[in-house]
Amino acid sequence: MKPLNQEAKFIDPISDPRWDRFVEGHHFGWICHLSGWKRVLESSFPHIKGYYPVLLDSSGESISAGVPVFQVKSWLTGNRLVSIPFATLCDPLISTPDDMRQLLELTKGLYLNNRNAYMEVRTLMSSDLMECRWFSKSLVFKNHYISLAPGLNEIRRKFHQKSVQNRIKKAINSGIELKTGESEADLFEFFKLHKLTRKRLGLPCHPYRFIRNMWYEFYPKGQISLFLALKDGHNVAGLISFKYKKRFSMELGAVNHKYMGISPTHFLYWNAITTAYKEGYHILDFGRTSSLNEGLMLFKKKWGTEVVDLPQFYYPHNKGRAQNEESIKYRIISKLCKIAPINLQETIGDFCYRHMG
Structure with missing residues (x-):
């Protein structure tokens, strides 16, 4: 049950100045949380669209928690939700496990409506606030x-x-x-x-x-x-x-x-x-x-x-999978990149990144 006087909703960080102020003040806030990262991703990749679920206080003036979630659509690698695509470092901007629970409840509609295979949440400093009964955990990245x-x-x-x-x-x-x-x-x-x-x-x-x-x-x-x-x-x-x-x-x-x-x-x-x-x-x-x-x-x-570890969490439990550099797909792409002439590298990159995130 959510705390009294706390509202869960989606906002548009580009038109809502509260978001970037919140990122600046949150101890986990990083450049890839900013509204500018949404502009960069959506203008660069047509298969990626960002959604920003937040928790607001009773006045509606202050954001207390939030987690940028991006819909990644691909016929090759499958549909999924990712927080946050192409970010080497990121965290849910939360302070308690209950913050994450409420934001996850709000995000479940996105997960179900777009037939996503899973939701991936990448962390650096917030992993202790992620309830493992909701997520699978991977420790591939450092x-x-x-x-x-x-x-x-x-x-x-x-x-x-x-x-x-x-x-x-x-x-x-x-x-x-x-x-x-x-x-x-x-x-x-x-x-x-x-x-x-x-x-x-x-x-x-x-x-x-x-x-x-x-x-x-x-x-x-x-x-x-x-x-x-x-x-x-x-x-x-x-x-x-x-x-x-x-x-x-x-x-x-x-x-x-x-x-x-x-x-x-x-x-x-x-x-x-x-x-x-x-x-x-x-x-x-x-x-x-x-x-x-x-x-x-x-x-x-x-x-x-x-x-330090960069834990990745996947919802639903046991549904997600960490990237594997030993996978067949990875090895095929790697071989192709090495043998293709330099004038084809951009074409190969454009195709691959059309399915990544």
């Missing part, structure tokens, strides 16, 4: 981060000597230069590197319209940054990061593998860390990593990171 409180000298001391410290020195001595991206032309230079990187790794590249929409939504507000590494006037690596509240999160990285010998990725990561520290952020985030990706897990560990 989050690596560095506390910036100790200062740059102490942070650097924890880096692996050979794999990180020496590579940073090598990159600096090679004459790599840092450029801060300020225009769409800079963004497109990053995207060209992004296509090369995803092909090499056997991953579909993000549609350019998605990256572009993120840029125009968050760059004017100072919530996204782009670093480029230049060698002899050529862009050899790039890094896109989110900046919100006290967290600086490295989201998308790209590198020309021909220049990996001079470690431009290490150069950009170190510059991200120093920038985040100087700008007063508390956490430097390395994003989300599948525990099945042992190489990437080890790479991030060598930066002296802390590691």
Whole structure:
């Protein structure tokens, strides 16, 4: 039974200014909770539509809890509800298990009416507030981060000597230069590197319209940054990061593998860390990593990171499934991305992301 004087309803976060104020004030609030993320997703992907169930107090002036839920429709991967698509970090914006119960009751209509296979709720800090009798739980993904409180000298001391410290020195001595991206032309230079990187790794590249929409939504507000590494006037690596509240999160990285010998990725990561520290952020985030990706897990560990689980919850109980990098579908797409020529990478990415979320 819901508490007295608390109303459960759907709101439109784009037209209702209360939502972004609520995100800013909630201890779990992150950039992907903002109304701007809904604009980015819906303008980038026609198969995704966002709904925002909230709990209001009796005055109707204050939001006390909310969980963005997005309808993802696909004939290939099935219909489902996801909170929140393409967000490396997110949580239900709740304070108690009863908040989640009420929001789940309100969301059940969406789940049933659109014949969804399941609802997926991704978490970072709120997992203790999720009642497991309602959900299945998966622990496939991890989050690596560095506390910036100790200062740059102490942070650097924890880096692996050979794999990180020496590579940073090598990159600096090679004459790599840092450029801060300020225009769409800079963004497109990053995207060209992004296509090369995803092909090499056997991953579909993000549609350019998605990256572009993120840029125009968050760059004017100072919530996204782009670093480029230049060698002899050529862009050899790039890094896109989110900046919100006290967290600086490295989201998308790209590198020309021909220049990996001079470690431009290490150069950009170190510059991200120093920038985040100087700008007063508390956490430097390395994003989300599948525990099945042992190489990437080890790479991030060598930066002296802390590691925590990113639990995913699925409703109804035992209905959901975590992504599996060993699945047949994943291996087919990975093989296709690796063998396809560079001029087909955007086509493959557009098709794959039409069914992802």
